[in-house]
Amino acid sequence: MGRVGPAPLPDVADAIRRSMRANRSRNTAPELALRSLLHRAGYRFRVNVRGLPGTPDLVFTARRKAIWLHGCWWHAHPGCRHATIPRTRTAFWAEKFARNRQRDAENEGRLRAMGWNTLVIWECEIKDMVAIEALIRGFLGLARHTGVRPASGAGQAGRKGGHSFIP
Numbered sequence: 001m002g003r004v005g006p007a008p009l010p011d012v013a014d015a016i017r018r019s020m021r022a023n024r025s026r027n028t029a030p031e032l033a034l035r036s037l038l039h040r041a042g043y044r045f046r047v048n049v050r051g052l053p054g055t056p057d058l059v060f061t062a063r064r065k066a067i068w069l070h071g072c073w074w075h076a077h078p079g080c081r082h083a084t085i086p087r088t089r090t091a092f093w094a095e096k097f098a099r100n101r102q103r104d105a106e107n108e109g110r111l112r113a114m115g116w117n118t119l120v121i122w123e124c125e126i127k128d129m130v131a132i133e134a135l136i137r138g139f140l141g142l143a144r145h146t147g148v149r150p151a152s153g154a155g156q157a158g159r160k161g162g163h164s165f166i167p
Contacts, residue, residue: 030126042143054107065117
């Protein structure tokens with residue numbers, strides 16, 4: 001039985017193909033950092049809602065607001081040093097990035113036409129979490145779930161990544 005799916009491109013090395021295949025579209029490190037920040041700040045959201053145009057990364061249903069976290073390279077962030085076109089097959093990549101940007105604009109327009117507000121956060125902006133939190137608070141307004149969740153005490157000692165929010 002032969003290979004299932006499209007035939008591999010002959011001018012792309014197997015190592016590069018494996019590397020590109022390993023890129024994740026969900027639960028990336030920047031996305032997890034953003035979700036953690038939002039949750040600590042008291043916001044509650046849904047992740048990757050397929051029923052909405054473009055499957056936004058974070059959806060605030062009651063507020064009718066959606067956030068996309070775009071990777072600078074895949075979505076060709078204008079003016080970003082990470083948004084480079086590979087030196088091989090440049091025409092293919094330039095066309096691919098143009099299609100990605102066009103699709104992003106179409107999805108955002110369709111969501112706005114449905115009465116939703118949208119925000120795009122770029123991967124390179126995640127490094128400044130203070131600025132991101134201010135941007136999101138301006139976009140979303142006050143969080144509805146504020147306050148410190150009482151610790152049960154069990155299993156809390158030595159817990160990695162434990163955060164508490166103190167207003």
